[in-house]
Amino acid sequence: MTRRVIALLVLISALIGARVLVAQQDSRAKALSMRMMCVCGCKQILGVCNHVGCTYSHDMLKELDSRVGRSESDDLIIQDFVQEYGSAVILLPAAKGFNLWMWIMPVVVVVGGIVLVRTILVRWRRNAVVTQENVSSDLLERARREAGPDE
Amino acid sequence: MDIFGSFALVLALIAAAYAVGAGILAIRSRNPLLIKSARNAGMAVFFLVTMAVVSLEYLFFTNNFSMAYVAEHSNRDLPVFYKIAALWAGQEGSLLFWSWLLSIYAFLALFLNRHKHPELMPYVGVVLAAVQTFFLVLNNFVATPFQILGHASAGGAITVVSQADGHGLNPLLQYPEMVIHPPMLYLGYTGFTVPFAFAMAALLGHYPGEKWIHITRRWTMVAWAFQSVGILLGAHWAYAVLGWGGYWAWDPVENASFLPWITGTAFLHSVMMQEKRGMMKVWNIWLVFVTFMLCILGTLLTRSGVVSSVHAFAQSSIGTWFTCFLAFILVVCALAFWRNRDYLRSDNQLDSLVSRESSFLFNNLVLLAGCFAVLWGTLFPVISEWVEGTKISVGPPFFNKVTIPIALFLLFLTGVGPLLAWRNTSFDSLKRNFAWPMAGGLAAGIAALAFGFRQFYPLVCLILSVFVTLTIASEFWRGAGVIAVRSGVNRIAAMGQLTMRNTRRYGGYIVHFAIVVIFIGIMGSAFNQDVQQEMAVGSQMTIGGYTIVCQNFDEVDNPNYQSERATLEILRNGKSVMMLYPERRFYLASQVTETMVAVQSTPLRDLYVVYAGRSPETNRPVIHAYVNPLVKCIWFGGLILILGTVIALVPSQQPAMTFRPAPEPLASQPLPQSVGVAHGDD
Numbered sequence: 001m002t003r004r005v006i007a008l009l010v011l012i013s014a015l016i017g018a019r020v021l022v023a024q025q026d027s028r029a030k031a032l033s034m035r036m037m038c039v040c041g042c043k044q045i046l047g048v049c050n051h052v053g054c055t056y057s058h059d060m061l062k063e064l065d066s067r068v069g070r071s072e073s074d075d076l077i078i079q080d081f082v083q084e085y086g087s088a089v090i091l092l093p094a095a096k097g098f099n100l101w102m103w104i105m106p107v108v109v110v111v112g113g114i115v116l117v118r119t120i121l122v123r124w125r126r127n128a129v130v131t132q133e134n135v136s137s138d139l140l141e142r143a144r145r146e147a148g149p150d151e
Numbered sequence: 152m153d154i155f156g157s158f159a160l161v162l163a164l165i166a167a168a169y170a171v172g173a174g175i176l177a178i179r180s181r182n183p184l185l186i187k188s189a190r191n192a193g194m195a196v197f198f199l200v201t202m203a204v205v206s207l208e209y210l211f212f213t214n215n216f217s218m219a220y221v222a223e224h225s226n227r228d229l230p231v232f233y234k235i236a237a238l239w240a241g242q243e244g245s246l247l248f249w250s251w252l253l254s255i256y257a258f259l260a261l262f263l264n265r266h267k268h269p270e271l272m273p274y275v276g277v278v279l280a281a282v283q284t285f286f287l288v289l290n291n292f293v294a295t296p297f298q299i300l301g302h303a304s305a306g307g308a309i310t311v312v313s314q315a316d317g318h319g320l321n322p323l324l325q326y327p328e329m330v331i332h333p334p335m336l337y338l339g340y341t342g343f344t345v346p347f348a349f350a351m352a353a354l355l356g357h358y359p360g361e362k363w364i365h366i367t368r369r370w371t372m373v374a375w376a377f378q379s380v381g382i383l384l385g386a387h388w389a390y391a392v393l394g395w396g397g398y399w400a401w402d403p404v405e406n407a408s409f410l411p412w413i414t415g416t417a418f419l420h421s422v423m424m425q426e427k428r429g430m431m432k433v434w435n436i437w438l439v440f441v442t443f444m445l446c447i448l449g450t451l452l453t454r455s456g457v458v459s460s461v462h463a464f465a466q467s468s469i470g471t472w473f474t475c476f477l478a479f480i481l482v483v484c485a486l487a488f489w490r491n492r493d494y495l496r497s498d499n500q501l502d503s504l505v506s507r508e509s510s511f512l513f514n515n516l517v518l519l520a521g522c523f524a525v526l527w528g529t530l531f532p533v534i535s536e537w538v539e540g541t542k543i544s545v546g547p548p549f550f551n552k553v554t555i556p557i558a559l560f561l562l563f564l565t566g567v568g569p570l571l572a573w574r575n576t577s578f579d580s581l582k583r584n585f586a587w588p589m590a591g592g593l594a595a596g597i598a599a600l601a602f603g604f605r606q607f608y609p610l611v612c613l614i615l616s617v618f619v620t621l622t623i624a625s626e627f628w629r630g631a632g633v634i635a636v637r638s639g640v641n642r643i644a645a646m647g648q649l650t651m652r653n654t655r656r657y658g659g660y661i662v663h664f665a666i667v668v669i670f671i672g673i674m675g676s677a678f679n680q681d682v683q684q685e686m687a688v689g690s691q692m693t694i695g696g697y698t699i700v701c702q703n704f705d706e707v708d709n710p711n712y713q714s715e716r717a718t719l720e721i722l723r724n725g726k727s728v729m730m731l732y733p734e735r736r737f738y739l740a741s742q743v744t745e746t747m748v749a750v751q752s753t754p755l756r757d758l759y760v761v762y763a764g765r766s767p768e769t770n771r772p773v774i775h776a777y778v779n780p781l782v783k784c785i786w787f788g789g790l791i792l793i794l795g796t797v798i799a800l801v802p803s804q805q806p807a808m809t810f811r812p813a814p815e816p817l818a819s820q821p822l823p824q825s826v827g828v829a830h831g832d833d
Binding site for chain 1: 395396397400402430500501502503504508509512513516519520523524527528531532535538539541542543544545546547548549553557767
């Protein structure tokens, strides 16, 4: 009885493991294909290239599937694709060298913008304080009287 | 008719150039006759360009294949509907179409203001005519649509050659939305010329106060609305025609249309600072300048081939002209600003950091950061190739990583901003306005987590969407409550009254709600599924609760195209729900094959089926099916956006003066900030 239970558990875990593996392979290949460009000149993402008569995407996707099937790492697959088809094949260039600027600049703009907005707000706030100090209490009271009650 | 069209274009150029020259002289001399003459010349451009457009359409409808443009973009069997659209199918025609739309805007701006703003309008006329002159130069000398097919003989005589039939319209453009999408987008692009002209005029003419803002607000909203509709129609066209299962791929041409929309949105928000508080004058002027420049940059990117795009239907060396024009505009804007910067001095004061003013500043910061990120990602391949010498691609992975956090922060501000008061917001007011919406958002998030909703960004998007929707709903509810008590109508009728009393504010809220609905639609893409399978008659595939059964494959012939078609029965929960017929068409005139997607659309999800061709190995038909949740929200959101914009464009009505006295306990309720309608709109 115990042996049967163990055998059943092993079978179930193997089946689950196999299904997960297959699922991972499919989703990995799909995810990788969405990170690459078809190189036939149609300017479409490899994973969604539906260009009629495309002589590249079918072979590229098959190659991707077989490499994922051989459990090669994403980096290795991408490196090999870059060597084979050129750097334009990847949609997200590696963050190194000059390409690092692609990531740095938006951050610089956001951070710089926040600093700028903060500086502007502080200056405007200071202007308001200075103006309030320059207005005499009599004048303020008269202005309030003439403006009438708040709505 | 071709000669007629050519002459009309030459005369239009002369009229536009005269409007510039006479306008400048008129500004200097203040001669009323010259001012009128320049204005009339500016308006005459519209009639002349209209003649050219009518001529070209006549040539399309009469199948005059001795005209290069007609032969290239039409054929005898092309449906009438598409012969109209053929006007903007290629470079020359689309530039003529651009000139025509610009001339319509210019005509309306000059005509509607002919008895108003005498100090401002001569400048406006000059700026509009100058932009028109540039496009008319292109129409006449660089990309003329009235070129005749033929060759010169030895004696110098021209022999006209007429083809028996044309090459036909690009099959990708043979889709109903392509008849509407380009005009909408072009109306957006060209429409931003009017606020640009008024801003430049106000700066050059030192026009007092915030008047130019008041004049241009509606023009900007109209252009912005057309741009929004154009972008959404383009997304829908991509979804329904390109057959890759998505609607937005961060393609350079898509990005080009998005950039001026972002800065236009920033401008529509920041003008309120200038109207209400006299602040951000420099910022507003530059936002208008930048929006216009981004429109020209978009055209440059679309047409020059500087960046690779799947949407670029008309590429040529015309980019040099646009580069020069863009540089010219930049120099003119910078010089005009530098020489007149004193005019833009504003009295910037902030009473509190927690106020509408600071929220608008952050709103503008976030919008411009998003704009920069999109522009940077679009241009980076060009910059990288220039610096490194290697060609790279920047696609959705970059744009999604950078823009999603920015967009979500913007969504948050969409909820927060309108509930903050001008000048100062008290802690009590904050608590009163935000407690319920925030609690609602968090409750939605917890419920989603309990139902297994685990992805971070979609979860944040859901929480913020509920939060923003509740803040908008609470504004309507409380405002309508006060009106209902005072005038005795029910709350729904009171909501209508409330909206019409301050159309700008409540129209704006409806637009905000539309943005929320669009965000929900985009959020759905995180749960897309797809499956691709070879199918034979009788075989089936399953995806997302649907079973697709292949009933038949057949061939359909038509004078315009031949097609291979699959007949698929769609089952859900074992019940047949509908038949779908995805096709693969071969267009005879252009010798191009395209896919025709079949979609079963419901409010919750789309089943999107593509006939992907035949497998190279087995020659069996391949069907690619996608289940795309919530896509309909995007198109529905677009409709709400149009409704909100139209409401915001309608002038506010004054409230009726017959109020019923409010019962005592309710009279002590705090009024929502929005009920102060007597002071106009915000």
